[in-house]
Amino acid sequence: MLSQEELERYSRQILINGFGEEGQARLKKAKVFIAGVGGLGSVTATYLAAAGVGVIRVVDHDKVELSNLNRQILHRDEDIGKNKVDSATKRLKGINPKVKIEAVAEEITEASISRLVAGFDLIVDAMDNLPTRYLLNKTAIEKNIPFFHGAVNGFEGRAMTVIPGQTACLRCVYRGAVVEGIFPVVGVTPGVIGCIQATEVIKYLVGTGQLLGNRLLVYDGLNMKFTEFKVKRDPNCEHCGGLKDKS
Amino acid sequence: MSVKVNLHRSLASLTNGQTVVEVNGDTVGQCLEQLATRFPRLKKRLFEKDGALSRILEIYINGESTYPDELATTVKDGDELHTVVLIFGG
Numbered sequence: 001m002l003s004q005e006e007l008e009r010y011s012r013q014i015l016i017n018g019f020g021e022e023g024q025a026r027l028k029k030a031k032v033f034i035a036g037v038g039g040l041g042s043v044t045a046t047y048l049a050a051a052g053v054g055v056i057r058v059v060d061h062d063k064v065e066l067s068n069l070n071r072q073i074l075h076r077d078e079d080i081g082k083n084k085v086d087s088a089t090k091r092l093k094g095i096n097p098k099v100k101i102e103a104v105a106e107e108i109t110e111a112s113i114s115r116l117v118a119g120f121d122l123i124v125d126a127m128d129n130l131p132t133r134y135l136l137n138k139t140a141i142e143k144n145i146p147f148f149h150g151a152v153n154g155f156e157g158r159a160m161t162v163i164p165g166q167t168a169c170l171r172c173v174y175r176g177a178v179v180e181g182i183f184p185v186v187g188v189t190p191g192v193i194g195c196i197q198a199t200e201v202i203k204y205l206v207g208t209g210q211l212l213g214n215r216l217l218v219y220d221g222l223n224m225k226f227t228e229f230k231v232k233r234d235p236n237c238e239h240c241g242g243l244k245d246k247s
Numbered sequence: 248m249s250v251k252v253n254l255h256r257s258l259a260s261l262t263n264g265q266t267v268v269e270v271n272g273d274t275v276g277q278c279l280e281q282l283a284t285r286f287p288r289l290k291k292r293l294f295e296k297d298g299a300l301s302r303i304l305e306i307y308i309n310g311e312s313t314y315p316d317e318l319a320t321t322v323k324d325g326d327e328l329h330t331v332v333l334i335f336g337g
Binding site for chain 1: 256300302303305307310311312314315329331333334335336337
């Protein structure tokens with residue numbers, strides 16, 4: 001049930017055809033796990049909090065650095081040296097005090113991930129490295145949790161939604177480990193991609209629209225162009241190959 | 248078979264700034280080999296040392312993924328090939 005205050009706060013989105021009070025109630029009931037509150041996570045968390053997702057767990061073991069502040073919009077100069085999840089929680093509560101924010105300043109590892117995602121309905125992949133992204137993808141597949149992927153570099157980004165057993169997963173699309181380092185990025189790029197991830201989450205929860213399943217959306221900010229590539233499940237995928245096709 | 252290759256921006260410095268190149272081949276592998284012959288500095292970015300496709304490249308033909316058998320994927324006249332570079336930043 002939505003309170004009078006909630007009906008007013010969310011009135012503009014409740015007006016959307018296919019959204020309604022029922023969709024809003026679904027958002028309120030939802031528990032979303034956001035892996036990372038850097039560039040992408042700041043944006044997805046902001047819009048999911050504003051939209052009224054019931055519980056948001058933000059997980060990040062990093063502390064805020066000056067070089068984060070061109071893009072990680074939940075953090076401020078005064079937060080430098082502090083846990084990212086703490087500044088994220090403070091700002092998210094300011095955006096929407098009705099939403100429950102759970103801050104976990106812990107590294108996502110093979111040992112911790114099952115415990116960290118337990119009880120959550122969705123996983124948002126807002127990480128900055130491939131090994132953790134693969135770990136999240138694998139866990140999402142094993143636990144049948146929808147997984148919302150986004151990645152950025154420079155003016156370029158991409159997004160894809162994984163519904164276990166129905167669509168290609170990250171490992172069906174990406175070949176494997178690559179050499180990683182500091183990546184270049186301008187803040188508007190995670191702004192665009194984080195918003196796309198949040199849009200996908202909201203659509204999934206409300207039950208409206210067409211998800212980015214089996215579709216990799218590539219954003220080229222320099223040419224201001226979106227390109228969609230069709231991807232498919234790999235029957236030999238080491239993460240989802242064993243899952244029965246539920247599509 | 249004449250194939251239009253759309254190169255990722257990050258590869259353009261190795262192709263005299265060209266991001267669209269026409270090549271001939273019956274498979275993705277042959278098309279990329281021809282590309283590497285025309286632009287030798289590109290070879291290291293397209294292939295691993297053992298001749299496999301670079302781990303950071305994704306190949307799409309007419310907008311469809313060719314993973315996991317990219318190099319063996321056949322192409323036909325007029326096909327469009329996209330090389331996309333894997334990104335991981337957040």
